[in-house]
Amino acid sequence: MPVQLAKELVELIEGGVSMQLGTRDKDLRPEVLRAVGVTVGADRSTLTVYVPAELAERTLANLEDNATLAITFSHVIDHRTVQLKGKLRSLRRARRNERALSERWLAAFAEQLHMVGFSRRLALRIRIWPSLALEIELHDLFAQTPGPGAGRRIEAGA
Amino acid sequence: MTLFESLPPACFQGVIPAAISTCSHDGTPNVTLLSQVFRIDTRHVALSCQFFNKTKQNVLENPFATVELYDPLDFTSYRLEIRYERAETCGALFDAMALRIEAIASHTGLTGVFRLRSADIYEVLACEKREGFLIAPADDPSPEPPDPRVPRSELKCLHLVSQRTARAPTLDGLFTALLEALEEGIGFRHSMVLLPDETGSRLFAVASRGYGDEGIGAEISVGDGLIGMVARERRSLRLSSMDSELRYGRAVRASVQATGGRRELVARPASGIMV
Numbered sequence: 001m002p003v004q005l006a007k008e009l010v011e012l013i014e015g016g017v018s019m020q021l022g023t024r025d026k027d028l029r030p031e032v033l034r035a036v037g038v039t040v041g042a043d044r045s046t047l048t049v050y051v052p053a054e055l056a057e058r059t060l061a062n063l064e065d066n067a068t069l070a071i072t073f074s075h076v077i078d079h080r081t082v083q084l085k086g087k088l089r090s091l092r093r094a095r096r097n098e099r100a101l102s103e104r105w106l107a108a109f110a111e112q113l114h115m116v117g118f119s120r121r122l123a124l125r126i127r128i129w130p131s132l133a134l135e136i137e138l139h140d141l142f143a144q145t146p147g148p149g150a151g152r153r154i155e156a157g158a
Numbered sequence: 159m160t161l162f163e164s165l166p167p168a169c170f171q172g173v174i175p176a177a178i179s180t181c182s183h184d185g186t187p188n189v190t191l192l193s194q195v196f197r198i199d200t201r202h203v204a205l206s207c208q209f210f211n212k213t214k215q216n217v218l219e220n221p222f223a224t225v226e227l228y229d230p231l232d233f234t235s236y237r238l239e240i241r242y243e244r245a246e247t248c249g250a251l252f253d254a255m256a257l258r259i260e261a262i263a264s265h266t267g268l269t270g271v272f273r274l275r276s277a278d279i280y281e282v283l284a285c286e287k288r289e290g291f292l293i294a295p296a297d298d299p300s301p302e303p304p305d306p307r308v309p310r311s312e313l314k315c316l317h318l319v320s321q322r323t324a325r326a327p328t329l330d331g332l333f334t335a336l337l338e339a340l341e342e343g344i345g346f347r348h349s350m351v352l353l354p355d356e357t358g359s360r361l362f363a364v365a366s367r368g369y370g371d372e373g374i375g376a377e378i379s380v381g382d383g384l385i386g387m388v389a390r391e392r393r394s395l396r397l398s399s400m401d402s403e404l405r406y407g408r409a410v411r412a413s414v415q416a417t418g419g420r421r422e423l424v425a426r427p428a429s430g431i432m433v
Contacts, residue, residue: 022181028185030187034177068187144190
């Protein structure tokens with residue numbers, strides 16, 4: 001059953017945060033991959049996540065096997081973090097006009113890193129293209145900010 | 159030497175958070191960030207367990223995990239496949255990891271709330287560099303900052319400290335010479351010397367460098383904050399990224415307050431640490 005993101009979570013997710021995608025294979029061996037762009041659907045129950053094609057071999061094999069995934073969004077400066085769990089709906093090569101989404105994510109991410117003392121140039125070397133677009137249906141939301149509340153289910157919000 | 163053994167030490171200093179992916183027995187993946195991964199020997203890492211979270215629950219059900227680590231100096235990414243082995247709740251490794259966490263907890267007003275439950279040991283099954291994670295550096299005429307990995311000569315610094323302090327005519331002069339030599343020899347721009355009072359319960363700064371006029375006379379209770387914890391435990395503590403560690407502590411503090419935990423959390427004012 002799809003769940004809907006609250007508006008403030010959409011702002012967090014699309015705000016240039018650090019994004020890590022988790023999948024697993026048929027033997028339950030997990031995989032992790034950094035995502036390089038995201039956009040939340042108008043229904044706030046789906047999102048499109050971009051991953052670098054060159055690094056996605058294991059992730060793709062896992063998703064072809066079982067379509068199950070988790071993705072964590074973490075604000076670099078204050079560690080506000082949420083984890084979404086869901087299912088892959090579709091997978092395709094990112095279109096040329098979607099590259100700007102990843103460029104905007106990278107610029108915002110580099111800015112966050114810069115604010116905690118890193119050179120912008122460091123982050124701007126992350127490969128964002130060519131990328132794959134994963135359309136994901138959200139099934140569960142969890143608070144993941146470090147602390148005793150990490151892991152608490154977040155009720156879907158309007 | 160394996161790739162894991164040759165990974166730069168900076169990857170294990172918690173400057174850029176690592177990510178860990180695990181999977182429950184019912185096949186649901188979980189991915190979260192780690193404040194620090196500790197390399198403890200040629201084929202093991204340790205992760206700190208402060209709360210019984212989903213990652214811990216998953217590895218007790220299914221011991222396999224994958225970690226993505228970063229070198230903070232150039233953002234090179236490494237992928238580790240690991241397998242949970244055991245949790246340690248005492249011993250040298252536990253004590254070293256606990257001191258770091260308790261010092262941050264004390265500094266952010268979370269003593270007793272934010273503490274190490276166990277040092278979780280994982281075997282490293284595979285390690286690889288994420289080829290293609292970064293694009294080649296663009297042609298850039300501006301010089302790169304000096305690589306802080308270039309070791310300064312510790313022996314040379316020791317010689318400098320010893321030479322300067324030996325010449326000091328007074329106790330004040332000795333402290334000043336010591337702190338100057340530490341800056342000159344190994345780049346410690348902020349340092350202070352604290353001595354205990356006659357009761358041994360409080361420490362007073364008798365010399366300070368890099369803190370302006372406010373350094374001298376600063377006092378702190380033994381066991382309080384970063385400095386007090388180090389003094390109480392009589393152990394050295396290295397925090398590679400103070401800012402990152404304190405932001406992590408403040409995030410936990412906000413989480414404690416948001417979940418209705420202790421309301422009277424008192425954060426310590428920021429202060430320097432000499433380790």
